[in-house]
C-alpha cells in the first residue's frame with residue numbers, strides 16, 4: 001500500500017467506502033452477515049482505510065464496520081467517520097461521536113469529518129467540539145466534507161483541517177480549478193468520493209484506451225489518475241472482493257505523465 005501525508009496524518013492512497021452498507025438513507029440489516037464478511041475479507045486483502053458515517057444506514061454501516069474490525073489490529077487501520085449535519089451543535093457533536101465510537105467498538109477514530117455544512121449552526125461552535133474530541137483522544141484528526149472554499153477557510157480559523165472529502169473523479173474535475181490547489185497549498189488531504197461515479201464512468205472510452213495500453217482495468221485507470229494527484233487519496237466502494245483487490249492494486253500503477261494529463265485535459 002502507498003500512503004500520503006498531510007501534516008501529522010498519514011493515510012492510505014486507496015481505502016474502502018461504505019455508502020449503502022447496512023442500508024442507505026434507511027437502516028437495512030438484512031445483509032448484515034455478508035456485509036461483515038465483505039469488510040473482514042477486504043481487511044485481509046489489504047484495505048487499511050475504511051470510510052463510514054453515522055448517517056449511512058442510520059448507524060448500521062458503523063455497526064457493521066465495528067463488528068468487522070474486531071478481527072483486525074486497530075493500530076493498522078485508518079478509520080474515518082462523519083457527524084451528520086443535524087448534530088453540529090457543541091453537545092450534538094460530542095454525543096454523536098460517543099454513539100459512533102460505541103457502534104464502531106473502538107476508542108478513537110483516525111479522522112472525524114463534518115459530513116455537510118449546516119448554515120443554521122455557527123461553524124465555530126461545531127469546530128470547538130471537534131477540537132475537544134481531539135483533546136479527549138477520541139479523534140486523531142479533524143476534517144470536513146462538501147464545504148465551499150469559503151467555508152473551508154472559515155473552518156481553518158478554528159482548528160487544523162487535515163482533510164476535505166469531496167466528489168472528484170475523471171468526469172467531475174471541477175475541484176481541480178480552485179479547491180484542490182488550495183488544499184495542496186494548505187497541506188489539506190483531498191479524499192475523493194464517488195471516484196468511479198458510482199460505476200457510471202467506467203465505460204468512458206478514454207479509460208478503455210489507457211486500460212488496454214497498461215493491461216489493467218478501466219477502474220484501475222480511473223483510481224490511479226486520482227491518486228497520481230498531489231495530496232489526493234480515495235475510497236472506492238465495492239461489494240465484490242475481486243473488485244476490492246483490483247482497486248487496491250491501482251495504487252501501485254504508475255501512469256505516465258502524458259497519460260495523466262490526457263485524462264485531465266480532455267475532461
Ligand SMILES: NC(=O)c1ccc[n+]([C@@H]2O[C@H](COP(=O)([O-])OP(=O)(O)OC[C@H]3O[C@@H](n4cnc5c(N)ncnc54)[C@H](OP(=O)(O)O)[C@@H]3O)[C@@H](O)[C@H]2O)c1
Pocket residue numbers: 016017018019020051052115145146165166192193194195196197198199202217219220235236237238239240243244246247
Ligand atoms: N462525504 C460524502 O458526502 C460522500 C458522498 C458519497 C460517497 N462518499 C463515500 O465515498 C465512497 C465511494 O463513493 P460511492 O460509493 O458513492 O461510489 P463509487 O466508489 O464511485 O462507486 C461504487 C460503485 O463502483 C463499483 N465498483 C467498484 N470497484 C469496481 C471495479 N474495480 N470494477 C467495476 N466496478 C467497480 C461498485 O460495484 P461493485 O460493488 O459491483 O464492485 C459500486 O457500484 C462511499 O462509499 C462513501 O464512503 C462520501
